[in-house]
Amino acid sequence: MAITTSPYHQTLPHLTKDNWRDHAADKRARQAALIPKEWRLSPETLDATGDDVTGVPKTCGILSERELEITELDEVEELAKRIAKKTYTAVEVATAFSKRAAIAQQLTNCLTEIFFSEAIQQATKLDEILEKTGKTVGPLHGVPVSLKDQFDVAGTESTMGYCSYLGRISTYDSALVRLLRDAGAVFHCRTNIPQTLMIGDVFNHLFGRCCNPHNRKLIPGGSSGGEGALIAMKGSIVGVGTDVGGSVRIPSAMCGLHTIRPTTRRLPYAGATTSLIGQKAVVCVAGPMARSLSSCAYFLRAVLNLNPANYDPTPLPFPFNDAAYTCTAKRVKLAFGIIRTDHNVTPTPPIKRALDLAAQKLVNAGHEVIEFDSVLLKDAFQLANDIFGADGGEDFKRALDPIGEPLIPGISPTQNSLKTVSEFWQLNYAKELVQQGFLAQWLATAEQTSTGRPIDGLLCPPAPVTAVLPGGNRHAGYTGMFNLLDVPVLCFPVTKVEPAVDSADPYFKPLNEEDRRFHDEYDPQLTAGMPVGIQLVGRRWQDEELLGLGEVVASIIGSKDWAE
Structure with a gap:
């Protein structure tokens, strides 16, 4: 059957270059009206809040003690069990997380679409099913799941x-939304993103800027930064982000969360609204974000065991591999590689310290850490950017030009980067060469490790910086190179910024002018107390094995207790 519809949204005729700002203001007013009056913070509370607002939900008086108990849970599996046992009703849970999401929105501007009423209606039906049949709908029965503002509902x-895109009403559920509904999930909100998705921050002309709840002067990372802020505020127990250059890992690192960037073709993505439509050389993937790695594993198991291939023609039809997930824990000694620099931008002191701390704790636990030179990957992220800009900026222009909507700061126009078909094929071939070189380098570590095996995982910074001021997160090379390689990657917190030990290096020698700029902008007093995370990289398609490895590493380094 021929496809006759355009994949691009056609701007509706009521939007013009003269009135789009008015329509954006109207959208924000309609959004604010969806928060019930009794869930709104008082002017006194708003005036009294400081930079760190993570404690406000406990003290503002909007949540009952039972609702606080529900939303303080970090484990998705535990919440699902309590709903299944009728310790909590699905309605109680949906209401509690909707209230907390409303509080998070008022403090961080983390939401776009609000589905609080719909969530409670959906939860009511789930409670009726459980009461009538004695069975849950699926492994996520009654669990509120937040969605990055890409997943059509x-x-x-x-x-x-x-x-x-104002006025665009989705006529279908995207594939992952359909699957999650079948798993019993409840959707209570979608979360804020940057215009175009192609930046590690959250700002757009429609909903405005999202801030980091640990310090509202700073960014939450991006592009799944609305998810990062919401989950850090405990307005959601698990959320779905996407990642084409680091977009679940960067906000997780900056907000103190856990996540996995899966290998492509594991989770369904069809039907989701996206930018760079049709670009398949470096593929965007969906990934869970949560306050524990075990919650990410539970989510992934729930999705994969429902066979995503029945919802989307691109995923592999393989269930969650429990044998691979548990195999790492049986190994007496593990070996890890460590990447300390991407040879482009030097990590700031707290990032270096978190990486050293994680490595030392692994060694102290009887494992092995060896150096892994990333010089092969020095130009990997630039190669990815060449791929992203190969259309000469046509994707952005299609969206913005009809109403004259300007690009947000930090996004570089790519009209001079247009590639011919032959040039684009060469970019794909260059990517394959990097992938082959990386695999060879990984396998060659068997000659260096005392285990006789190649390294089990690879430790790496998630970014050169922790959460920073708007405009300060300009380099996604530490995450983007793994999108080019298409390997699974975890990210989780290790510690927090401590100005007394994270002072600037007096012997710093910049690699280039941008490296010098990052060094000069570093301010340990401004970022004091902010989470500092690391990445853990695995082999392509071995997502479950990486998750199991991550559970071992996260336990050793105490990732859930990073703030302490």
Whole structure:
């Protein structure tokens, strides 16, 4: 059957270059009206809040003690068990997380679409099913799941942060939304993103800027930064982000969360609104974000065991591999590689310290850490950027030009980067060569480790910086190189910034002018107390084995207790 519809949204005729700002303001007013009056913070509370607002939900008086108990849970599996046992009703849970999400929105601007009423209606049906049949709908029965503002939900407005998309009503559920519904999940909100998705921050002309709840002067990372802020505020127990250059890992690192960037073709993505439509050389993937790695594993198991290939033609039809997930824990000694620099931008002191701390704790636990030179990957992220810009900026222009919506700061126009078909094929071939070189380098570590095996995992910074001021997160090379390689990657917190020990290096020698700029901008007093994370990289397609390895590493380094 021929495809006759355009994959691009056509800007609706009521939006013009003269009135789009008015329509954006109207959208924000409609959004604010969806928060019930009794869930709104008082002017006195708002005036009294400081930079760190993570404690406000406990003290503002909006949540009952039972609702606080529900939303303080970090483990998805435990919440699902309590709903199944009728310790909590699905309605109680949906209401509690909706209230906390409302509080998070008022303090951080982390939401786009609000589905609080719909969530409670959906939860009511789930409670009725459980009461009538004695059985849950699926492994996520009654669990609230937040969605990055890319995942279409039938009957709701879907803008993806573009003012030019106002009035676009989804006519279907995206594939992952359909699967999660079948797993029993409840959707209570979608979360804020940057215009175009192609930046590690959250700002757009429609919903505005999202801030980091640990310090509202700073960014939450991006592009799944709305998810990062919401989950850090405990307005959601698990959320779905996407990652084409680090977009679940960067906000997780900056907000103190756990996540996995899966290998491509594991989770369904069809039907989701996205940018760079049709670009398949470096593929965007969906990934869970949560406050524990075990919650990410539970989520992934739930999704994979429902066979994503029945919802989307691209995923592999393989269930969660429990044998691979548990195999790492049986190994007496593990070996890890460590990447300390991407040879482009030097990690700031707290990032270096977190990496050293994780490595030392692993060695103290009887494992092995060897150096892994990343010089092969020095130009990997630039190669990815050449791929992203190969259309000469046509994707962005299609969205923005009809109403004259300007690009947000930090996004570089790519009209001079247009590639011919032959040039684009060469970029794909260059990617394959990097992938082959990386695999060979990984396998060659068997000659260096005392285990006689290649390294089990690879430790790496998630970014050169922790959460920073707007405009300060300009380098995604530490995450983006692994998107080019298409390997699974975890990210989790290790510690927090401590100005007394994270002072600037007096012997610093910059690699280049941008490296010098990052060094000069570093301010340990401004970022004091902010989470500091690391990445753990695995082999392609071995996502479950990486998750199991991550559970071992996270336990050794105490990732859930990073703030202490």
